[in-house]
Amino acid sequence: MAGFDDGKQQGVEVDFSPGAQIPLSGSSGQTAVTQALASAAYQDFPVQKLVDANDAAAVKPPKLSLFEPNLGEAYARAVQVRMLGGARAPLIQSFGTDPQVIVDHCLAASRIRKARDARLTAVMMLLGVLFLPGVLIWLLGFQLRRWLAGAQDKRAGAIGFAALALLAGVVILAAIQLPVNGVLAIYLRVMFVAPILGWFLAKRISERYARDLREFWSGLLSGGGPGARIPEAVPQDPNDEEAERLRKALVKLAAEQNSNIVFYAGPKGILGMGTRWGSWQLAEELTPAAGVDEINPFRSWDVIQSIHDQLRMLERGPLHTGGFPTPSIRHWVVSPVPEGAKGVSRPEGQEVSSFQVRDHEIQRICNEQQFGSGNRHYLGVQFVLWDGQLVLTLLITVTVLHHTLRIEVTGHALGPVHPLFTTKPSPKSKQVSKTVKFWETKSVPLPLVDAKEVVRLAARAPLTWFPPVLDYLGGKLALPEPFGLRHSWADKPWRHRFMADDALRAATPVLRVVHSAAMKVLAENGVATEKFGARSQFLSGQVQGATPGKPDEYGL
Template structure:
C-alpha cells in the first residue's frame, strides 16, 4: 500500500494547496458533530449514488443522537488504524471536520464523566429504584412512536403509577427501621440525581448549540483537541492520533482518483459533458515527415496555458485562480465498496511521482491499466461548488484525440446547513386568551436527561454503545464531501458557473494543442476547423448524464 512507508517526520512534508474559499462546506459538515437532532435525520441527506444507513441497537435508551453517531462514525472511518482508503474531499478540509468531531467527543466525555459520578452516587447505591425508573422510561421510549393512542397512554400511565408508588412509600410503609429509610431513598434518590443531571446536560447542550450556530454563521470557532499533542516521547496514543491526522491530510492531496462508471469520478461528481477533437495527423508539407512528439508534449503545453486562465484582456473579475494538476485515474466497479491506492517505488506519500505520470500519459492509452488526465479545478461558492474540467490526449495510429470532459460536484445537503432552532412552544396568554406568546422550552427534556445519564458510564466502551445503542453506517467508498453532495443543477447560479467554465477551457486546450502540432510540422487545418465546430457546440452546453450514454 502507498501509506505503508509514509514518513511523518517534519522533513517529509507534502506541498499542500491553499484552503482559501473552502470554509462554508467544511464548517457545514463539521457542524454535524455538535447536533442534538435524531440520528435518523442523516437518512434525509442520502443522494442518488451514496446512501448512509442507521443500524438500530438493542435498547432505545442507549441510542445516539445525530452528533454522537456522526462523530463516532467519522472518527473510526477516517482515523482508524485498519481503515480503508479514503476518497478526496474536494472543496473541503477533512482534517478540520475530523478535528471538530474529536472536539465534540471531548466535550461529551467531560459531561459524561460528571454524569457517571451522579449515576454512581444516586443510581448504583440505590440500584433497585434506578432500575424501576429506567424500566418505565424504556417503556415510554419503546411505545412513544406508536400510532396506537392506547399504547402512548399506557406509557404515561406507567410513569404516573411509579410516581404514585413513590408518594405512597413516602407517606406510609408496613415496616420501619433501616429498610424503610432505604426503600424511600431508593425511589427518591434517582429523582434527585435526575435534577443534577439535568443541570449538567443543559449547560453542555448550550455550549454545543453555540458551536453549531457559530460554525454555520461563519464564526471562527476552533476545535480544541489537546489529546492530539504529545507531551512526552512515551505518550504513544497522542502520537498515533497526530500521525493519523497527518496521514489523512496527505491522502486528501493524493493525485490518484477513481472512476466508478455511472457514478463518475469519486469526489469530483458525475460527467455532465464531453467534447472530442479527433483528426488525422498529416504532414503540413507534402513529401516531408512530421517531427516526432509524444502525448506528454501536448499535455505539457496545455498545462502551461491553463495556468493562465485567470488572466484576461478585460478587468471584469472572471476566473479565480484554478488548480491545475495531473491525475492518474483508476477504473473501479460501479458498486465497488472499497478502493485501493497504488503503491510501490513510484509513489511517495500518496503522490504518484512525475516520471510515472509521464509514462502513463505516453504509453497507457489503450487496453488495461490506469489513465492520465490533466485537470483544471475551480472551487467556488466557499467550497459548495467544485467544477473540474479533465483533458486527456491519446494518439492511436495516425489519429490524435483530445477529449475534454466536465464534472461538477454540488453543495453539501441542506441538512448540514440548517442552524439550530430555539425550542419554543406557542401558548395562549392566560387573560388575553386571543393573543399568543412563545414560551421557551428547556433544551434537554426529561427523556433526554435519562438517555444521556444512562449512556454516560458506557462512554469509555464505544463498541458496547454501538452494539446496544446503534450507529451510523457510512456509504462506501467513503469521502466526506461527495457522500452528502447535492446536484448543482438545482441552483441557478451554480449551474450557470459550471456551464460557463466549459467554453473558455475548451478553447484554451485546443489553441495550445494546435500550437504544438503546428510546431511539429502537422497540417492543422482539419484540427482548426473541428475546433471551431466544437466551439460552437459547447455554447449550447447543458447538463447531461454523459456517463450513462443516454443523452
C-alpha cells in the same frame, strides 16, 4: 495498479517523521463547507436525519432505544473511527474542504461530551450505585415509555406518558406504606427519591454542556466561532503513545487528501469530483502539412504539457473584470472501479510515494496506457467556488491511436452539501393559546434538554468509557462507502441557477485554451491543422449552448 477490493486496508508507506508541517493545499474558498460539515459533530437532531441525507448511510438499530445516540454523537464517533482508525480503508479525497479541520471538530465535540459524561457518571455512581434498585425501576419506566411511544405515534406516546405516571404513583404509594420499619424502610424511601435528585443534577449538567455544544454549532455556521480544542493531539512526554498515534493518523489523512489518484465509478462519475455532465471531443487524422514530407514525431505528453502551460494563464484576460479565480491545475491518475464497489484500494510500490504517483510514472501512463485495461492520465482544471459549495473540474486527456489524435475535455460538477449541515440551532419552543385571547397563540420557551433527554444522557454516560458496549446497545452510524466527507453529502448544483451558470460558463474558455495549445504543438511538428481547426470551430460553437446531461449513461 489500482482497483477495488472489499474495503481491506492496503499497506502504504507514508513518511510520518516529525518536523515542520507544510500545508499540502490551500484552504481559501473552502471555509463554508468545511465549517458546515464540522458543525454536524455538535448537532442534537435525531440521527435518522443524517441517514435521510444519503440513503447509502445506515444506522445499526439499538438493542435498547434508551442508549441510542443523537446525530452529533453518532457522526463524531463514525467520522473519527473511519478517518483515524488504525486499520481503516482508503478514503476518497474531499475537494473543496479541509477534512483535518472537520476531524478536529469531531474530536473536540467528543471531548466536550466526555467531560459532560464524566460528571454524569459521577452522579450515577453516587446516586445510582448506592440506590441501584430505585434507579433501575425509573430507567425501566422510561424505557417502557419509549417502547410504547414508538417513533411518531402520538397515541402511543400518550399511553407511554400514562404508564410512566402510573409507575410514579405506584412508587410514591409504596414509599408511603412500606411493610418494613427501621433503617431498611428509610433506605427504601430514599431509594425511590434519590434518582429524582440525581435527575435534577443531571439536568443542570446536561443543559450547561448543551449550551456549549450549540455555541460551537452556531459559531461555525455563522462563519466564526471558537476553534477546535484537542490537547490530546499534543504529546505531553516522549512516551505519550496515544498522542503520537493521533498525530500520525492526522498526517496520513492530510497525505491521502493530497493524493493524485482518483477513482471513476461509472455513472457515479469520479468519486469526489462528481458526475460527468458534459463531454467534447476533437479527433482528426494526423497528416503532414503542405510542403512537409514527414511529421516530426511527438508524444501525448508534449501536447499535455503545452495545454498545462497555457491553462496557467486562465485567470488573465484582456479586460479588467472579475474573471476566473486562480484554478488548481494537476495531473491525475484515474483508476476504474465498479459502480457498486464498497471500497477502493490505492496503489503501492516503487512508483508511489505518500499516496502520490511519481512524475515519471504519470508521464508513462499518459504516453503508453491509452487503450485496454489499466489506469488513465487526465489533466485537471479545478475551481472551488461559493466558499466550497461548488467544485468544478474539467479533465483533459490526449490519446493517439494509429493516425488519429483525440483530445477530450469532460466537465464534472460537485454541488452544495445537504441543507442539514447548514441548519443553525434554533431555540426550543412551542405554540400555545393565550389565556384570555384564546384565538391567538404565543410562543413558550422549552427547556434546552427535556426530561427524556436527561435520562438518555445519564444512562449512556457510564457506558461511554466502553465504546464497543455502547455501540452494541445503542447502535451506531454506518457511513456510505467508498467514503469521502465531501461527496457523500453533496447535492447536484443544477437546482441553483447561479451555480449552474458558473458550471456552464467555465467550459467554453477552458475548451478554447486546450484547442489553442494543441494547435500550437501540431503546427510546430509539421501536422496539417486545417481539419483540426474546422473541428475546433464547430466545438467552440457547440459548447456555447452547453446544457448539462448524463454522458456516462450513454443514453442506454
